[in-house]
Amino acid sequence: MKKLVLLACAIVFSIGSFAQYNRSNRQNSSSGSIMDKLYFAGGGGFGSGTSAGGFRYNYFSLLPTIAYRVKPEFLLGTNVTYTRYSYPDVGLSITQFGVAPFARYYIQQLFFQVEYDKISSATLDNQTRKYYDRFLVGVGYAQPLGKRGAINAMGLYDLLYKQNGVFQSPFVFRVFFSF
DSSP, X not given: OHHHHHHHXXXXXXXXXXXXXXXXXXXXXXXXXXXXXXXXXXXXXXXXXXXXXXXXXXXXXXXXXEEEEEETTEEEEEEEEEEEEEETTTTEEEEEEEEEEXXXXXXXXXXXXXXXEEEEXXXXXXXXEEEEEEEEEEXXXXXXXXXXXXXXXXXXXXXXXXXXXXXXXXXXXXXXXXX
C-alpha cells in the first residue's frame, strides 16, 4: 500500500513538466457556456487492512464528482460514493453508498475543500442500514493535464471523527482525475 501511495505522489509531482498551469483557462470557463462551467471528476480506491475487531478486510470504492464553477476559483458540487468491504475471515461483505456535497476554493493550483458526507452502510447483521456523517476539511493540489483536465491529490480530516467509531481513521486521502 505504501508503494502505491508513493507512486501516486510521484506521478502527481512529476507531471509538472508535461503541463503548465494556465489561470486564463479557468477564468474563461466561468464566463462561457454551461458546459464550460461544469466540472467532472472521477476517482476510486482499493486497499486492505485489519478492523478494530482484528478481522482482515479488503475494499474498493468509486467516487464520481460533478460540480458547478460559481466563480473561476470557486466550485460547488457533490460526490457520489460507493464502497464495498469484504471480510474474508468471517465471510461477510458490506456495501456503503452516499452523497457528499462540497465547496472548493482554488488559489492557483492549491485548493481548499469543505465536505459533508452522508453515508449509508449495512450493519453487521447485513439486514439493516444505518446512516453515518462525516464533516471533512482539507487541502489539495491540482496538476493540469491539457486545457481542462487535471490530476488532483488531496488530504482531508474528519472533524466528526470518534475513536472506536465506524471509520478506521479521521484522515481521508484521494487522488482523482478531473476534466
